[in-house]
Amino acid sequence: MAQFDAIFIGAGHNALAGAAHLTRRGWKVGLFEAADRPGGAVKTLELTEPGFRHDLAAMNLSLFAGSAFNKVYGADLAKHGLEFAPVQDCFASVFAGGRWVGVSTDLATTVARIRAFSERDAHTWESLVAVFPARAELIFSILGGPMKKRALARILFSLWRKAGLSGALELGRFLLSSPRAWLDETFESAEVKALLGAWGLHLDFAPDIAGGAVFPYLEGMANQSFGMVLGKGGADTMVKALAAMVEAGDGTIECNARVERVLTEGGRATGVMLADGRRIEAGRAVVATVAPGALTRLLPQGSGEAGFDDKMRAFRHAPGTMMIHLAVDSLPDWFDPELKRFAYVHVAPSLDVMARAYQEAQAGLLPAEPVIVVGQPTAIDPGRAPDGKHILWLQTRVVPAEIKGDAAGVIGERDWEAVRETYADRAIAIIERHAPGLSAKIIKRTVMSPLDLERGNANLVGGDQICGSHHLAQNFLFRPAPGFADWSTPVKNFHLAGAATWPGAGVGAGSGFLLARQLAGG
Numbered sequence: 001m002a003q004f005d006a007i008f009i010g011a012g013h014n015a016l017a018g019a020a021h022l023t024r025r026g027w028k029v030g031l032f033e034a035a036d037r038p039g040g041a042v043k044t045l046e047l048t049e050p051g052f053r054h055d056l057a058a059m060n061l062s063l064f065a066g067s068a069f070n071k072v073y074g075a076d077l078a079k080h081g082l083e084f085a086p087v088q089d090c091f092a093s094v095f096a097g098g099r100w101v102g103v104s105t106d107l108a109t110t111v112a113r114i115r116a117f118s119e120r121d122a123h124t125w126e127s128l129v130a131v132f133p134a135r136a137e138l139i140f141s142i143l144g145g146p147m148k149k150r151a152l153a154r155i156l157f158s159l160w161r162k163a164g165l166s167g168a169l170e171l172g173r174f175l176l177s178s179p180r181a182w183l184d185e186t187f188e189s190a191e192v193k194a195l196l197g198a199w200g201l202h203l204d205f206a207p208d209i210a211g212g213a214v215f216p217y218l219e220g221m222a223n224q225s226f227g228m229v230l231g232k233g234g235a236d237t238m239v240k241a242l243a244a245m246v247e248a249g250d251g252t253i254e255c256n257a258r259v260e261r262v263l264t265e266g267g268r269a270t271g272v273m274l275a276d277g278r279r280i281e282a283g284r285a286v287v288a289t290v291a292p293g294a295l296t297r298l299l300p301q302g303s304g305e306a307g308f309d310d311k312m313r314a315f316r317h318a319p320g321t322m323m324i325h326l327a328v329d330s331l332p333d334w335f336d337p338e339l340k341r342f343a344y345v346h347v348a349p350s351l352d353v354m355a356r357a358y359q360e361a362q363a364g365l366l367p368a369e370p371v372i373v374v375g376q377p378t379a380i381d382p383g384r385a386p387d388g389k390h391i392l393w394l395q396t397r398v399v400p401a402e403i404k405g406d407a408a409g410v411i412g413e414r415d416w417e418a419v420r421e422t423y424a425d426r427a428i429a430i431i432e433r434h435a436p437g438l439s440a441k442i443i444k445r446t447v448m449s450p451l452d453l454e455r456g457n458a459n460l461v462g463g464d465q466i467c468g469s470h471h472l473a474q475n476f477l478f479r480p481a482p483g484f485a486d487w488s489t490p491v492k493n494f495h496l497a498g499a500a501t502w503p504g505a506g507v508g509a510g511s512g513f514l515l516a517r518q519l520a521g522g
């Protein structure tokens with residue numbers, strides 16, 4: 001008899017959520033993880049000094065809090081220690097001259113801030129928020145469900161019934177729009193457009209990329225309506241609870257256990273071979289939560305369908321991210337102290353700055369003016385740092401994995417080992433324009449280049465934080481490739497899940513849970 005019913009390659013949150021569900025359905029499950037701990041891109045570590053707990057990658061757990069998995073298993077997760085830290089002051093953007101605008105859960109407060117830039121936009125914001133619940137139901141029915149033809153037909157039919165033909169067409173047009181197209185149609189203030197447009201870049205939607213409007217919209221409306229959540233004590237609260245759920249059932253998680261190969265027999269997956277040579281059998285399913293390009297190594301003979309193998313090799317990654325983790329004496333002295341309360345402050349002053357940074361990164365250049373996301377987790381959850389001290393989670397979006405030059409013409413090196421600290425200095429100098437004195441507050445900093453991110457987690461190819469571009473040609477029915485949006489592969493019992501597959505990146509546990517339900521029901 002096989003050792004396991006199902007084997008997961010990787011123990012990121014998608015694998016953990018899928019495994020937790022399968023154990024609840026009576027399956028015996030094994031997870032084999034290359035890293036020294038589970039969690040993948042969701043890890044909390046003392047990256048600078050003892051007592052300073054940094055979220056290495058994902059920090060915002062709102063997608064998980066709102067996920068179908070959390071709806072079903074929230075009580076179990078809470079029993080296993082999951083705790084959220086709710087955020088009221090969610091995100092803001094800073095501009096020259098000390099001006100800023102931000103979204104807090106108190107509607108009147110947000111509206112007053114927007115009114116300072118445009119009376120018309122303030123009214124628009126209120127109208128958008130008022131219709132958000134009805135519209136969100138339609139959008140989430142598409143973004144949260146399986147991407148199969150029959151399921152999609154059902155969703156489209158119900159969309160047509162609820163919204164009529166013109167409503168369905170309007171939603172379709174919105175889903176195809178670029179952030180800039182929607183923002184220009186909707187708002188008049190350049191600052192309000194920049195405030196929302198920055199969320200496109202959390203994925204790979206620069207302002208002019210078709211299909212990106214929905215992300216700034218959802219982030220703005222959802223944060224306004226429900227706030228945001230971080231993990232209490234660190235994002236790994238979620239991973240610890242998921243892992244405990246798996247192990248409380250018939251599940252085993254083995255770390256420092258890289259899977260080298262998927263074992264097959266007669267076109268069917270039968271198990272995996274680990275890097276140390278051990279062969280582990282699976283009777284019902286092998287689920288890889290890896291980047292599609294990794295399949296060439298896992299299936300060296302190919303899948304049996306050349307078309308599929310070509311598509312996996314051709315899978316497109318998005319530009320990279322660089323992370324700067326800071327231990328600091330106190331929060332940045334923004335020109336307005338109110339900004340110290342926010343979970344995120346974007347230094348992304350205009351849609352044009354964002355478009356330029358994206359284009360430069362795509363061309364292999366270090367952006368002259370990168371977009372910077374300043375995460376202030378200890379403003380919400382002070383226990384992550386020693387008394388009175390703080391941590392900052394800084395992202396520079398977006399940077400190339402392979403450096404061909406510097407758009408500013410200043411940095412001559414081409415190797416991230418040599419560039420890492422210098423480029424971090426550029427990012428911190430940009431923040432200093434809005435929060436003078438930041439450098440003097442730094443107790444210790446740890447910078448992670450795109451290549452460092454990939455070294456820690458092979459799925460972050462070239463530092464691509466979303467494991468594959470989400471542009472229209474690689475999303476919805478086309479994620480990871482046409483014909484395989486249902487987590488199938490040409491090898492029977494072998495499935496590809498994780499951020500590279502539908503419904504994509506983020507900590508919503510989408511693909512892991514949807515696939516597990518497909519395999520075992522429930």
Ligand SMILES: Cc1cc2nc3c(=O)[nH]c(=O)nc-3n(C[C@H](O)[C@H](O)[C@H](O)COP(=O)(O)OP(=O)(O)OC[C@H]3O[C@@H](n4cnc5c(N)ncnc54)[C@H](O)[C@@H]3O)c2cc1C
Nearest residue numbers: 010012013014034040041057058059060259498499506507
């Ligand atoms: C810097 C950064 C910031 C982010 N911020 C946010 C955020 O704030 N909010 C949000 O919602 N999302 C965020 N994301 C995205 C989100 O974290 C990811 O999309 C999500 O965690 C992916 O989960 P996953 O389970 O699919 O894969 P991963 O978390 O990538 O896990 C995959 C696991 O598989 C393992 N693995 C790969 N190959 C093998 C092998 N051959 N053998 C064994 N193990 C293997 C890897 O080591 C890894 O642990 C961020 C991502 C990054 C990188």
